[in-house]
């Protein structure tokens with residue numbers, strides 16, 4: 265048996281070290297990772313995937329820790345992926361989310377993995393989706409993904425997760441900022457954490473007011489990037505989910521039963537409304553489009569000499585060639 | 599497109615107070631391009647080894663100020679071996695009496711770095727030791 269087959273079998277047998285090593289190979293984009301993912305794929309699709317995002321320091325990791333404990337008390341196993349940014353200067357990272365998750369130590373029903381996004385444009389590590397699949401194949405009932413909300417990464421998380429929780433906290437003074445960043449649009453559940461602090465009610469009110477302005481635009485009718493209107497299945501379901509705003513004190517594990525209950529209700533809503541299937545289809549399309557784009561770009565750059573690409577850039581800078589014509593030129597290989 | 603990064607777990611076992619030194623090391627390793635999983639204060643050997651396994655680290659850096667190193671370190675090494683992680687480099691920083699250093703190296707610790715250590719030396723030690731293996 266090859267090394268990668270051994271890892272795949274280990275993951276399916278619940279061997280935690282095999283799972284950890286396979287995740288590393290996925291993160292490193294090792295040459296044998298695609299074969300492993302292909303072998304694992306038939307075993308995925310069982311885990312319920314929940315995203316937790318929000319501004320830095322709102323208590324996301326503490327909420328993840330508390331939520332995982334609540335889920336464990338319901339006898340569900342939990343995989344956790346905590347994503348932090350890679351330093352653009354060194355390519356390194358300090359990943360500190362585990363500090364808040366020490367309660368979960370020693371529980372074999374929990375597996376925590378810290379990830380650096382390795383400069384992926386989306387904010388969410390390019391490999392996160394595959395790492396989540398590995399946890400799914402390993403049999404975890406729920407996978408929690410923590411990311412810092414910073415623009416595009418929330419959108420990415422919403423694509424990977426079935427239910428997205430946005431965590432806010434009083435006293436950040438950035439309620440308006442968060443809304444500008446589009447963060448409310450992707451929330452299925454809003455959590456005002458640190459409800460023990462003054463100002464929690466104000467934060468709840470500000471969030472409710474903004475929700476009522478209709479910032480939530482999970483629109484029907486958008487079929488994604490690959491199929492046009494005619495090819496797509498008819499009449500996408502309308503998302504009429506009423507986004508709950510919950511207060512928690514994650515450090516004291518208060519409000520967590522309500523949060524777990526809201527996730528359960530959202531899950532039920534998705535499947536009853538037909539949105540679950542529709543979003544699954546959208547996710548597949550989005551992922552295919554992203555992967556195609558990456559793969560095609562990589563292939564093209566493989567075929568063209570760096571000098572040719574550099575030459576095109578210089579000619580655009582000198583206003584001798586427009587970017588549109590440059591793309592056609594590169595594609596045609598002239 | 600394969601891109602490997604050195605992954606390091608920085609942990610502070612024992613019951614003593616602050617983690618300033620550990621944080622300085624964590625940042626220095628990040629600045630050297632490594633991915634540092636920082637686990638914070640009061641980690642038991644069991645917690646450290648479990649985190650090292652889940653995070654699949656190449657290196658564990660233990661910051662020990664309490665004087666409990668001769669109790670903590672053998673336990674960490676024993677648990678690592680039991681989990682099949684004997685190849686993980688273990689480094690110790692903090693306050694370690696010179697007299698204890700030979701015994702620690704004998705146990706299988708890869709390096710001991712006292713309070714005055716230049717962080718560049720730690721980076722070099724890690725890259726040289728891991729590099730020599732390949």
Ligand SMILES: Nc1nc2c(ncn2[C@@H]2O[C@H](COP(=O)(O)OP(=O)(O)OP(=O)(O)O)[C@@H](O)[C@H]2O)c(=O)[nH]1
Nearest residue numbers: 320321322323324325326364457458512513514515
């Ligand atoms: N008072 C209070 N403090 C909290 C609560 N939840 C978290 N904290 C504290 O807030 C700080 C940040 O918590 P984290 O869980 O690390 O926050 P985070 O959003 O994961 O932070 P980043 O990952 O760095 O963006 C810590 O000191 C927590 O102890 C809460 O409910 N009440």
Ligand SMILES: [Mg+2]
Nearest residue numbers: 324325360361
């Ligand atoms: Mg966090």
